[in-house]
Amino acid sequence: MSRLVAQVDELNRLLATVRGALPPALAATCIAVALENGVLQVGVTSSAAAARLKLSGEAIVEAVCQAGWHATAIRPRVQVELQRQKARRTKDLSIPPAAVEAFGQLAERLDRGPLRDAVLRLAKRHRSR
Structure with missing residues (x-):
């Protein structure tokens, strides 16, 4: 269980690093991250956010590397399932x-x-x- 908590903390720090390298409006669209084989996958809420994120890719990769992770590329992913859903009454x-x-x-x-x-x-x- 402690290993899982450590992984979640690590991903939360990585997400905070990614958000910190972006303008606030774009940072709010980033809802999830994963780092696998040097590729930083960032879950975003829309395709427009994904396009804007690609334009900021180099700055994000640089910020992530300065924070201690090894990233060589960024891959935005639109995460429809993770978007805030309207609560059922x-x-x-x-x-x-x-x-x-x-x-x-x-x-x-x-x-x-x-x-x-x-x-x-x-x-x-x-x-x-």
């Missing part, structure tokens, strides 16, 4: 009838108290849908 969420029934059975087995009351409210609210 809780009103759009539903619980299947079998799960509602299971919550009802759970509430019957719980001791009186706030947990039981909360589970009962949950089951009642979703039964009416």
Whole structure:
């Protein structure tokens, strides 16, 4: 686990280095990095950001090398999956009838108290849908 934490810290420092070498507006579009065989892959939010990042490639590679990593090239990647997604409203969420029934059975087995009351409210609210 500590090895994984160290890798995440290293990637976060690398991402901060990349962002530090860019204008703030462009830096905000950089959402992920990876360094493999000297190629710095930078995940960005749009193809326009990828094009602008390529233009700044030499400055980024130089900044990364000065910070202690060995990079020879930069490869921007548009990361559609990592873009901020619109959160689903809780009103759009539903619980299947079998799960509602299971919550009802759970509430019957719980001791009186706030947990039981909360589970009962949950089951009642979703039964009416």
